[in-house]
Amino acid sequence: MKNEKKNCSEEHLLFLKKRRRKLILIWSLRVGILALILGLWELSTSLGWADAFLVSSPSRIARTIGSLYTEGTLFYHIGTTLWETLVGFVIAVALGYGIALALWWSETVRKVLEPYIVVLNALPKIALGPLIIIWFGTGSPAILFMTVLVGLIVAIMHMLSAFIATDKNKLLLLKSMGAGKVQILTKLVIPSSLPSFISMLKVNVGMAWIGSIMGEYIVSRAGLGYLIVYGGQVFKLDLVMASTFLLCVLAAGMYFLVVLLEKVLVKNAES
Amino acid sequence: MKKEILRFSGVKYTYHTVRGETVAVEDLSFSVRESEFVAIIGPSGCGKTTLLSLAAGLLVPSEGEVTSRGSFGYMLQKDHLFPWRTIEKNIRLPLEVKRQNTPEHRERAVNLAKKYGLGEFLQSYPSQLSGGMRQRAALIRTLATDPDILLLDEPFSALDYQTRLNVTEDVSEIIRSEGKTVLLITHDISEAISLADRVLVLSGRPARIAYEHELDFEGVTNPLKRREMNNFSGWFEILWKELNA
Ligand SMILES: Nc1ncnc2c1ncn2[C@@H]1O[C@H](COP(=O)(O)OP(=O)(O)OP(=O)(O)O)[C@@H](O)[C@H]1O
Ligand SMILES: [Mg+2]
Numbered sequence: 001m002k003n004e005k006k007n008c009s010e011e012h013l014l015f016l017k018k019r020r021r022k023l024i025l026i027w028s029l030r031v032g033i034l035a036l037i038l039g040l041w042e043l044s045t046s047l048g049w050a051d052a053f054l055v056s057s058p059s060r061i062a063r064t065i066g067s068l069y070t071e072g073t074l075f076y077h078i079g080t081t082l083w084e085t086l087v088g089f090v091i092a093v094a095l096g097y098g099i100a101l102a103l104w105w106s107e108t109v110r111k112v113l114e115p116y117i118v119v120l121n122a123l124p125k126i127a128l129g130p131l132i133i134i135w136f137g138t139g140s141p142a143i144l145f146m147t148v149l150v151g152l153i154v155a156i157m158h159m160l161s162a163f164i165a166t167d168k169n170k171l172l173l174l175k176s177m178g179a180g181k182v183q184i185l186t187k188l189v190i191p192s193s194l195p196s197f198i199s200m201l202k203v204n205v206g207m208a209w210i211g212s213i214m215g216e217y218i219v220s221r222a223g224l225g226y227l228i229v230y231g232g233q234v235f236k237l238d239l240v241m242a243s244t245f246l247l248c249v250l251a252a253g254m255y256f257l258v259v260l261l262e263k264v265l266v267k268n269a270e271s
Numbered sequence: 272m273k274k275e276i277l278r279f280s281g282v283k284y285t286y287h288t289v290r291g292e293t294v295a296v297e298d299l300s301f302s303v304r305e306s307e308f309v310a311i312i313g314p315s316g317c318g319k320t321t322l323l324s325l326a327a328g329l330l331v332p333s334e335g336e337v338t339s340r341g342s343f344g345y346m347l348q349k350d351h352l353f354p355w356r357t358i359e360k361n362i363r364l365p366l367e368v369k370r371q372n373t374p375e376h377r378e379r380a381v382n383l384a385k386k387y388g389l390g391e392f393l394q395s396y397p398s399q400l401s402g403g404m405r406q407r408a409a410l411i412r413t414l415a416t417d418p419d420i421l422l423l424d425e426p427f428s429a430l431d432y433q434t435r436l437n438v439t440e441d442v443s444e445i446i447r448s449e450g451k452t453v454l455l456i457t458h459d460i461s462e463a464i465s466l467a468d469r470v471l472v473l474s475g476r477p478a479r480i481a482y483e484h485e486l487d488f489e490g491v492t493n494p495l496k497r498r499e500m501n502n503f504s505g506w507f508e509i510l511w512k513e514l515n516a
Contacts, residue, residue: 169351176327176345177368177416187364191355 056241064242077243081212081223082250084140088147089208089254093201095148096155103156104163104189105181121153125211129218143215143223150211151204158203162196163189198262205254209247224250274340276452277326277420278302281335283477284321295321297477299335303420308446308453310463312514313473319456322478323422326454341419341452348425350409352397358384358408359393365416380415387411387445403434410442414449421446423455427462436495439466443494460514464506465494472513482513 038058045052045060052060068074103110125146136142166189174184216225224243231239284296295318303309313319324330327343344365352361362380366372384393389408397405406426413421426442427435443466446453457463463470464486472482486506488497497503 167351169347169349170353172324172329173345173347173351174368175329176343176422177365179368183368187368188353191353194355 054237056238060238061242061245064238065246068242077223077227078246078250080140080220081216081225081247084143084147084215084223085208085212085250085254088144088211089151089204091144092148092151092208092211093155093204096152096200096204097159097197099152100156100159100163101185103160105185110160117153117156121157125149126214126218132215133219138219138221140220142219143212146215146218147208147211150214151207154207155200155204158196158200159193162193162200166192194265198258198265201258201261202255205251205258209251209254213247273305273307275302276305276307276341277337277339277454279322279325279335279337282325282332282337283334284318284325284330285333286321294477296325296479298479301471301480301483303452303454305419306450306452308455308466308468309471310455310457310467310469311471311473312457312460312463312510313478314475314514315458317473317476318478319473320424322473323424323454323456326420327422339420342416344413344416344418344421346409346413346421346423346426349429350397350402350405352405352408352412354397357394357396358389358400361397361408362393362412362415364412369416371416376415379417380411383414384408384411387441401434402430403438406430406438407441410445414445414451418451420452420454423453425456425458428458439494443492447492460507460510461498461503462494464503464510465497470510472510481516484509 041055042058044050045055045057065074068077103113128146128149132142132145136145170188170192171184174188179187212223213225213228216223217229220226224247227243228240231237231243279299279301282296282299283294286293286295299322311319311322321330323345325332325337326339327345328337328339352358353364356364359381362384363372363377366376366380381393384390387407387410389404389411392400392404392408397408400408406429409426427439430438439462455463455466467486470484470486471480472484473479474481484506488500488502491497491500
């Protein structure tokens, strides 16, 4: 679609104008809702309708973050969690993609491993907490392992079903050209599964955060998940809320990066 | 008489699934000569697609033998252009697969596209083309490696009637002027009559050759002209009866 502003009809100009108005409306409502929530929250605690000790408040959250910053631990905690999440995410995605490719390649291996994957998928990974502590100790490796574990199976299943769903007739077409398995993979299976790859990334952003925070709940001595658990234990709800808020921002940022990646990758694959 | 380029002798093919076996093709014998345009019609599900897969060597006969001299180009009901590739890159696909992606071959393919009206669409994506244009691009893709034998599996049936007549016209012209041998499968009796030199009528499953006709249109190969000729409706009646026998 080309965006030719020059010689277009009145009607089209009107259409563009309406579209812009709608966009402005949507964004002002989005921001408005956030402001309303924050405003009511702040007001209700300062007027004493709600106990700020139990529900915290925007200003207290800001102050908590500020004091973490002046103590010099803010970026240490953020960095720890972010590192665990990102590295876990990358490993889970790459490994999951590779395993899915291998399973696509060999039907026998796929059939053999199917029940294992189904069971691993259904298993709540947190059940492995004690084992992980014993095997990996209580540091970052344990949390990384948890993060990878949570994302890996999802990545495998998501990609495998996309690989298998490759259009039968396009496969036939390539085979009729004499394509071997590697060519089928590189020319058809991988490019046609690109949209699924993107949606898998989006799902796995969520999975990675679940994994890393869950991991920190069980074992860690640093990171945002640790701050939340610690804050809960000593009844510092401001700390819990502040860490949760930071998590929201980071998760949104990571999701946004995936969306950016999508824009770059899918630019050409319009269909 | 031209030389034989493809021969089926006593071919049988059986599909095996858990629920049982299906004999799709049995005791099938026929041959195709160089530059001949052969149309195959038959009841639906009788084994026509199986026949083409056997011809292309994608399936190996359970009994009998398929022999051919020459390379194949396969074209399916839908264009199956890859939406993430431009038309030019789609047309180049068989060259890449066959490792013939040299400048000369690429140029040949691009020239074919230009010659047959796709020049201005080379950098477009398939979604930007009409159904007829896309099917034409699919034909150029099939021709890109300069195959000797074209195997066409109901290549027009996904198009609406108007487009279909036009594309049939184009395709016929392209194929005749490139001097290709064609094995065309179709449901459409009048399409078969308007295009082919010879028509094979298949029986119900398992498919065998039930009837065979050499069409004589006094050398006229243009589909629309053929449709206006006197013996067209005569052939239609004969084939209609045989197909529904
Ligand atoms: N992969 C397969 N496994 C099992 N049976 C199959 C397979 N492919 C085709 N068949 C069966 O073989 C028979 C012939 O199939 P084929 O696709 O060759 O028929 P066709 O004449 O091309 O059908 P249509 O008119 O629908 O295009 C059908 O009964 C079909 O169900
Ligand atoms: Mg068929």
